[in-house]
Amino acid sequence: MTPQPGIFAVGAPEHCYLELDAAPGSEPAELVGALAALLGPSSDVAGACLTVGVRPELLRAVAPGATPPDAASFEDVVGPELTMPATQHDAWVWIAGGSRSAVFDVAVTVTGALRPRFAVASEIGGWVYRTDRDLTGFVDGTENPSAVEAPDVAIRNEGPGEGSSVLLFQQWRHLSTFAELAVPEQERVIGRTKADSVELDEDVMPADAHVRRNVIEEGGEELAIFRRNTSYGGSSDHGTVFVGFCASRHPLDRMLRRMAGVEDGVRDALTRYTVPLTGAYYVVPALGDLAGLADLPEG
Numbered sequence: 662m663t664p665q666p667g668i669f670a671v672g673a674p675e676h677c678y679l680e681l682d683a684a685p686g687s688e689p690a691e692l693v694g695a696l697a698a699l700l701g702p703s704s705d706v707a708g709a710c711l712t713v714g715v716r717p718e719l720l721r722a723v724a725p726g727a728t729p730p731d732a733a734s735f736e737d738v739v740g741p742e743l744t745m746p747a748t749q750h751d752a753w754v755w756i757a758g759g760s761r762s763a764v765f766d767v768a769v770t771v772t773g774a775l776r777p778r779f780a781v782a783s784e785i786g787g788w789v790y791r792t793d794r795d796l797t798g799f800v801d802g803t804e805n806p807s808a809v810e811a812p813d814v815a816i817r818n819e820g821p822g823e824g825s826s827v828l829l830f831q832q833w834r835h836l837s838t839f840a841e842l843a844v845p846e847q848e849r850v851i852g853r854t855k856a857d858s859v860e861l862d863e864d865v866m867p868a869d870a871h872v873r874r875n876v877i878e879e880g881g882e883e884l885a886i887f888r889r890n891t892s893y894g895g896s897s898d899h900g901t902v903f904v905g906f907c908a909s910r911h912p913l914d915r916m917l918r919r920m921a922g923v924e925d926g927v928r929d930a931l932t933r934y935t936v937p938l939t940g941a942y943y944v945v946p947a948l949g950d951l952a953g954l955a956d957l958p959e960g
């Protein structure tokens with residue numbers, strides 16, 4: 662089953678993320694059908710790459726076979742000192758393009774096509790900072806799977822939800838206090854060097870370094886996810902749009918729990934300088950499933 666290609670379409674400089682709430686009383690089939698139709702032949706979204714996600718329970722109500730078994734809405738992640746808040750919505754649309762105008766035009770088309778079934782709950786503009794850095798100034802994505810590995814990490818390869826992906830979508834505000842740290846201190850927060858993104862040696866890597874919190878072994882294998890983060894905001898209020906894909910929810914969930922210190926009381930140092938403002942999980946269904954749901958001929 663073919664996944665939505667936008668998950669892997671790297672390189673676009675401009676992004677828009679829409680989270681949408683269903684109008685009260687709408688039928689699940691109608692809602693999912695309207696989302697699926699965005700990628701269909703009568704949809705006019707030329708000029709940008711569109712990726713569509715659905716709240717797991719909403720998709721399951723219409724198409725259980727298209728939904729990964731462990732996919733579920735986000736719930737607050739509550740650590741001893743930090744709570745990552747759940748702000749789940751019903752649908753997610755990611756528009757990626759070569760220019761802000763192209764992305765704007767498609768966003769207007771998308772919101773118009775989804776009205777009145779969906780109302781926009783949140784809209785974030787994402788952009789690429791210095792090729793591959795996040796707004797801490799560190800390279801973000803060094804340990805991401807390569808192009809050949811990413812589909813195995815991000816996409817379910819069998820059973821319910823084959824060809825789909827579980828998305829964790831979180832907006833993180835960055836605090837100005839990080840920039841006040843000396844660079845070696847910043848490096849101990851992340852767990853890598855700032856200039857060239859080399860992982861710190863084990864003997865100098867703190868237990869609460871971001872990298873250390875997110876390197877998790879289960880059954881002798883390291884849990885892997887595929888990140889497509891961008892930056893948002895301007896000089897006074899800005900941060901990271903975390904866009905993480907995985908074949909199941911479990912690895913994403915464990916990473917969040919480790920960052921919040923739920924499992925062992927160790928809180929990720931990065932969360933002392935960044936604030937999770939939102940949190941939601943969506944299923945990004947396979948193209949073939951979407952085609953069926955929108956009553957479209959399969960391509």
Ligand code: HEM
Binds near residue numbers: 800805
């Ligand atoms: C403010 C939000 C975040 C920022 C600025 C951030 C930044 C970074 C940076 C700079 C790295 C090191 C370079 C790299 O390998 O990419 C990294 C690694 C990583 N991050 Fe994050 N991150 C954030 C949130 C998260 C969240 C919420 C998760 C998981 C749900 C996560 C999972 C990971 C993973 C798995 C790695 C790679 C670890 C490794 O294998 O070495 N990050 N992140």
